Amino acid sequence: MVDHTNPMIRAAALALMIAMLGLAGNAARAQELTITIKDHKFQPAELRVPAKKRFTVYVVNDDPTPEEFESVSMKVEKVITGKSKGVVRIGPLDPGRYEFFGDFNQATAQGVMIAE
Amino acid sequence: MLGALVIVFREVLEAGLIIGIVLAATRGLLDRGRWVMLGILAGAAGAGIVALFAEHISEAFEGSGQELLNASVLSAAVVMLMWHNAWMARHGREMASEMAAVGRAVSAGTRPMTALAVVVGLAVLREGAEIVLFLYGIVATGTSGAALLTGGLLGIAGGAALSALTYFGLVALPTRHVFTVITVLIALLAAGMAAQAVQYFDAAGWVDVLGNRVWDSSGYLPQDGIMGRLLHTLIGYTDRPTELQLVTYLATLAAMALLTWIAAPRRTAAAAA
Numbered sequence: 013m014v015d016h017t018n019p020m021i022r023a024a025a026l027a028l029m030i031a032m033l034g035l036a037g038n039a040a041r042a043q044e045l046t047i048t049i050k051d052h053k054f055q056p057a058e059l060r061v062p063a064k065k066r067f068t069v070y071v072v073n074d075d076p077t078p079e080e081f082e083s084v085s086m087k088v089e090k091v092i093t094g095k096s097k098g099v100v101r102i103g104p105l106d107p108g109r110y111e112f113f114g115d116f117n118q119a120t121a122q123g124v125m126i127a128e
Numbered sequence: 129m130l131g132a133l134v135i136v137f138r139e140v141l142e143a144g145l146i147i148g149i150v151l152a153a154t155r156g157l158l159d160r161g162r163w164v165m166l167g168i169l170a171g172a173a174g175a176g177i178v179a180l181f182a183e184h185i186s187e188a189f190e191g192s193g194q195e196l197l198n199a200s201v202l203s204a205a206v207v208m209l210m211w212h213n214a215w216m217a218r219h220g221r222e223m224a225s226e227m228a229a230v231g232r233a234v235s236a237g238t239r240p241m242t243a244l245a246v247v248v249g250l251a252v253l254r255e256g257a258e259i260v261l262f263l264y265g266i267v268a269t270g271t272s273g274a275a276l277l278t279g280g281l282l283g284i285a286g287g288a289a290l291s292a293l294t295y296f297g298l299v300a301l302p303t304r305h306v307f308t309v310i311t312v313l314i315a316l317l318a319a320g321m322a323a324q325a326v327q328y329f330d331a332a333g334w335v336d337v338l339g340n341r342v343w344d345s346s347g348y349l350p351q352d353g354i355m356g357r358l359l360h361t362l363i364g365y366t367d368r369p370t371e372l373q374l375v376t377y378l379a380t381l382a383a384m385a386l387l388t389w390i391a392a393p394r395r396t397a398a399a400a401a
Contacts, residue, residue, distance in 0.1 A: 080258070
């Protein structure tokens with residue numbers, strides 16, 4: 013019997029990857045907001061965001077050390093190196109409170125977004 | 129010290145669970161220790177490189193380089209796991225029958241080992257890069273080296289111990305069930321990784337469909353709790369999945385089942401031949 017397994021699997025895998033890339037839609041032009049990390053604290057630590065809409069968050073890390081901007085409820089996990097800036101897309105969120113934190117400095121880096 | 133312990137433990141455990149499954153899946157194969165070690169070392173080296181260039185990676189693709197890297201790493205691991213399961217579906221039986229034979233051909237064990245070594249490497253790469261960046265931050269803020277070392281080593285020991293538990297738990301299963309259990313575990317592992325990958329594409333702004341939340345089980349089984357974390361790593365449990373994550377999860381399982389079915393040798397064909 014001819015071993016046709018691998019080409020078939022490769023083709024299927026390739027098709028899967030193409031399908032995943034094909035899903036890539038337009039970047040949402042929704043609301044944008046900025047959060048700054050300074051002395052391992054978020055500024056602002058409380059933000060109001062539109063519910064049921066996608067939005068873009070720029071996280072500016074003013075500290076010299078890396079920080080991980082993380083939120084389980086908003087499905088975000090992003091390392092921002094010292095003195096740099098990161099961008100992440102969030103939502104659409106149902107109305108409610110969504111906590112976020114700096115994973116590398118959880119004692120002080122805490123914040124919340126209120127979707128309404 | 130506690131901060132270092134918690135983070136290192138968490139990341140080591142996440143990579144370690146995957147290594148535990150891979151070791152169980154390759155039990156009895158020649159040279160598997162060498163392949164797994166190669167995967168770990170390559171992954172650790174890769175983690176160092178990723179951490180070193182974290183800023184450049186982050187700035188690539190208009191600030192979404194990190195998400196795209198994570199998504200690519202996860203997608204590659206999914207493909208490797210699919211390849212492994214399909215390969216095992218085809219050759220698992222013959223390998224099992226040869227298990228007792230002395231001096232089994234090395235090549236029989238090599239094919240799935242390359243795929244799984246890559247999976248191990250990618251897991252170590254992802255978790256390791258985070259450990260390096262975190263520890264760098266701690267050193268830079270002036271925590272004593274001794275406290276950091278103690279926390280880090282305890283974290284590694286704890287993570288490794290739980291991974292070993294996974295491995296021994298799996299290999300302690302009755303022999304006739306091990307193969308099935310591991311195949312199912314690898315399928316679930318791959319589905320969970322694929323669901324994570326699409327979320328990274330979403331965060332990068334490359335995907336913007338089916339973003340609504342399907343359910344919220346964070347009240348019963350929070351994803352950031354111990355159980356939730358374990359299930360997240362093992363089977364891709366998410367307490368607030370999006371529609372796209374759920375669809376991707378199920379599609380990966382379906383694709384895995386289909387591939388395994390296609391790859392499996394036909395009894396009738398074998399009998400005719």
